[in-house]
Amino acid sequence: MGDLPTRARVVIIGGGISGCSVAYHLAKLGWRDIVLLERKQLTCGTTWHAAGLVGQLRASQNMTRLAKYSADLYARLEEETGLATGLRQCGSISLALSDERREELLRQAAMARAFGVEVHDLSPAGIKELYPHLNIDGVVSGVHLPGDGQADPGNIALALAKGARQMGARIVEGVSVGAVHQAEGRVTGVTWSRGEEEGTIAAEHVVNCGGMWGRDLAARDGVTLPLHACEHFYIVTEAVPDLARLPVLRVPDECAYYKEDAGKILLGAFEPRAKPWGMGGIPEDFCFDQLPEDFDHFEPILEAAVNRMPVLAEAGIHTFFNGPESFTPDDRYYLGQAPEIDNYWVAAGYNSVGIVSSGGAGMALAQWMEDGAPPFDLWDVDIRRAQPFQKNRRYLRERVTETLGLLYADHFPYRQVETARGIRRSALHGHLKDRGAVFGELAGWERANWFAEPGQPAEYRYSWGRQNWFENSRAEHMAMREGVGLLDMSSFGKIRVEGGQALKFLQRLCANQMDVAAGRIVYTQMLNPRGGIECDLTVTRLSRTAFLLVVPAATLHRDLAWLRRHLGEEFVVITDVTAAEAVLPVMGPKARDLLSAVSPSDLTNAAHPFGQAREIEIGMTLARAHRVTYVGELGWELYVPTDQAAHVFETLVEAGADHGLKLCGLHAMDSCRIEKGFRHFGHDITDEDHVLEAGLGFAVKTDKGDFIGRDAVLARREEGLTRRLMQFRLTDPGPLLHHNEPILRDGQIVGHLTSGNYGHAVGGAVGLGYVPCRQRGESVEEMLTSAYSIDVAGRHVPAEAFLRPIYDPTSERVRM
Incomplete structure (x- = not known):
């Protein structure tokens, strides 16, 4: 085993597939003095018992990009290292047992085409042809991704480790890390122990790839890494006679997946309510261990599976397996530099998709560490999205009972989590609830998404079509367009x-x-x-x-x-x-009338122009009134001390009875902003999107002097744009847009929508998305003369394209 060094450039904690991938990719970039420390043996935590599914299509373009990279990497590792990864691209099939699931699969297939993933729609007969053992009763449709497959997780990790060693990385088993040292907000090294031995390694970087142990390790160092282990079940049958090689099969409506492996069938489950494990911490001696069987928990999945795959009734069960995997509050893993400590990096929390994710994640994190910036937009999985309260163990235990099952649940638009709710509430939460607010959750905040009418159930009823709140939101939307609406944006x-x-x-x-x-x-x-x-x-x-x-x-x-x-x-x-402050936006052409009824302050354009903040009297207190808008109308955001927010709300509501005031939710705010073409960070604009191509050059002042990004702005102005963010309105008022729908220019896919909603004031669904220029610097006129359509679940719907906002393009209304 040898002595451990006293100094390293980077110490990687954890020898699962994630840690091995990070070590491999850092070594590929030429890093030296790489040390990976594994507390027991490589792969002994989660990697060794993973199902090894390699599905390339993920929820966004860049997550798909990472998954495709993983598949390509695993295909070439054997030649590079001499260790087989077991990768075979047998394809995958996903089934729909309902019309709603069929719509979801059709939308996913359209998204796959936009992301360059081969995909084919399947009829029940086509499914039966590819998977003859299947009972297709109740099957509505399916999709086939030929490039998907399966692999041997343990061998992939060992191949990555061997590749890293060949390039000079040092990988040591049987060594535990006790603490990460820091000084002046920066990593300085780690303390390690091995039996009776103890020591320290000075290091410039530390990477937490601790898997199930990652949360507690991070918490000791003041880093937020919210994840929690759940029990994850599968069975493996005895050998099935004459079982041919089959695609991976997913039946999400029955919470099940099937994998053929060496003449046997593996049946795994993502049950709606999972069993959290390890509440008191993961045992230190856990190594290649299994958890106790719980056949009662697994039985409903198996019962449906025997009906779906009759051959299971004939095959004996060779293995009933229960092993822990870590899950996060939002079903997305964590990658990147922790905000609390410089050079403390994280790659953990893979939510049962660690095999397909780790190859790409290791590449992306290594490049991030090399360059000091991510290679492309990784906000989906960025560790900086984690909220400090989320490392609370009771919160995590409750939330992960749901997130495991959400992997296979219907991914309806606007679906809200149900567990571990009510943690962050504004001072107005009770007032809004009493008036019919239906809340969504973001970053722990409870926010009113829409308001139910008296007698209407204050709950979501999900669908891929118009949901039960569509007309409520339309009324709220039009109140802000034609009258006056009041929101609560205290979560800013x-x-x-x-x-x-x-x-x-x-x-x-x-x-x-x-x-x-x-x-x-x-x-x-x-x-x-x-x-x-x-x-x-x-x-x-x-x-x-x-x-x-x-x-x-x-x-x-x-x-x-x-x-x-x-x-x-x-x-x-x-x-x-x-x-410290609540925020109450008052929006709409009658906003001035309402505020003038409760405030003696002068709210005329002359006294309070757009883009100005000033203190005003309101009711019996004071507010700082910001003349800005995210909905594209006359309006003010009122910033009020939290302890006085209820008084201001009550004052506005009381006076609003004479002005047609309507309480509005976040869904209406979003539909208004998308009509106005306002950008949304994380969707329409990211760290990968150039500010000029996002159409935000008006907010850039290069003549003010130097600032971060100025040279890149000047260079792009000189070279010309390579793409533009455009706005689209469907000419058919029926279909709905959400995001990721393919954009077709003159019949060819050129991109996808970054966001979408229904434009109630403009009479159709509206979306935003980037369109590449046919040549650098292509003119606005040329781009607008093309014919555009949007692929909505396989149907190409004609769309009007705009580079100025559809709604109020000259912004006269915000300056009324």
Whole structure:
């Protein structure tokens, strides 16, 4: 085994497939002094008992990109290392047993075509031809992905480890890591133990690939890594005579998947309510262990499976397996640099898709560590989305009972989680609930998504068609377009940046001009050196030395980390003040009338123009009124101390009875913003999207002096754009758009929608999406003369294309 070094460039904790992939890819990039420490033996946690399914289509383009990379990597590892990975591209079939699931599969197939994944729609007869052992009673349709397959998880991990060793990485088993050391907010090394031996390794980087153990290891070091183990069940039959090689089969309506392996069938389950495990921590001596059988828990899955696959009734059960896997609160894994400690990296929490994910994740994380920035947009899995409260073990135990089953549940648009709710509530939560609010959850916040009418059940009834709240949201939408609506956006992230050099600091980070008078509100982006968008925000100058940054709820910790990591020698204090103030947007052409009824303050354009924040009287208190809008109408966002929010709400509602005030939810706000073409971070704009190609050049002031991303903006202006973010409206008012639907230009797929919703004021579904230029710098006129359509579940629906907003293109209404 040999002595451990006293110094390394990077220490990787955990020898499952994830840790081995990170070591392999760092070595590929030429890193030296790589040390991987495994507490017991390589693959002994989750990797060794994984089912090894390799499905390339994921929920977004870049997650699909990583999965496809994994498949390509595993195909070439044997030649490189001499170890077989067991990869065979036998394809996969997914079945629909209902019309709703059929719609989901058709939309997934359309998405696959947009992402370059081969896919074929299947009739029940076509399914039977590919999978003759199947009982197709009740089967409506299916999809076939020929490039999918299966592999041997343990051998993949060992091949990655061998490849890493061949390139100089050191991999040591039987060594536990006790703590990660840090100084001045940066990793300095780790403490290790091996039997009676103990020591330290000084290191520039540490990567937590601890799997089930990752949460507790991270928590010891003050890092948030919310994951929890669940029991995961499968059976393996005795050999089935004459069983040919078969595709992987998924029957999500029966919570089951099937894999043929060496003449046997493996049947696995993603049951609706899972069993969490390891509440008191994962045993230190856990190594290649199984959990006790629970046949009663598995029996409903098996009963349906025997009907679906009659051959199972004839085959004996060779193995009943129960092993733990880690799951996260949102069914997405964690990747990237922890916001709490510089150079503390994470690759963990794979939600039972670790085999197909780890190859690509290891590549992406290694490149991120090399470059100091992700190779492309990875916000889907970025560790910075995790909320500190989510490492609470009771919260995790309750949530993961649901998230395991959600992998195979209907992925309806707007589906809300049901467990571990009610943790972050605004001061107005009770008031909204009493008035029919139906809440959704984001970053732990309970937010009113829509309001039920009296007598209407205040609950979601999901569908791929118009859901039960569609007309409610239409009424809320039109209230903001024609009258006045009131929202609760207290979940906005709010950050104070203050100090003698606050202006200098923000001028360097923000693309717009920050040197404005006190009271001015500036819409801006923070860019990376590539011109990509790291943060989309408004900045209000409160005084000479104080600024308020308002950011999306989901990105608060990402944005705080970006600010703090770029703080140089400036004397600046950065403070999260999200909980200090409630935010009540009053939006619509009658907003001024309503506010004038409860405030003696002058709200005319002359006294309070667009883009201005000032203190006003309201009811019997004060509010800071920001004249801005995310819905494209006249309006103010009222910032009120949390303890006075209820009074302001009651004052507005009471006066609103005479002005037709309607309480509005987040669904209506989103449909309004998409009509207006306003961008949404994480969908329409990401760190991969150049600010000019996103159509936000108006918020960039290159003449103000240097700032991060300025050179990339100037270069792109000189070279010309390679693509543009366009807005689309379906000419048929029937279909609905959500996101990821393929965009066709003159009959050819050229991209996909980044977001979509229904445009109630413009009479059809509206979406945003990037369209490549046919040649660099292609003119607006040329792009608009093409014929566009959107693929909605396999149907090509003609669409009008716009580069200016469909609704109020000159923004006259916001300045009324």
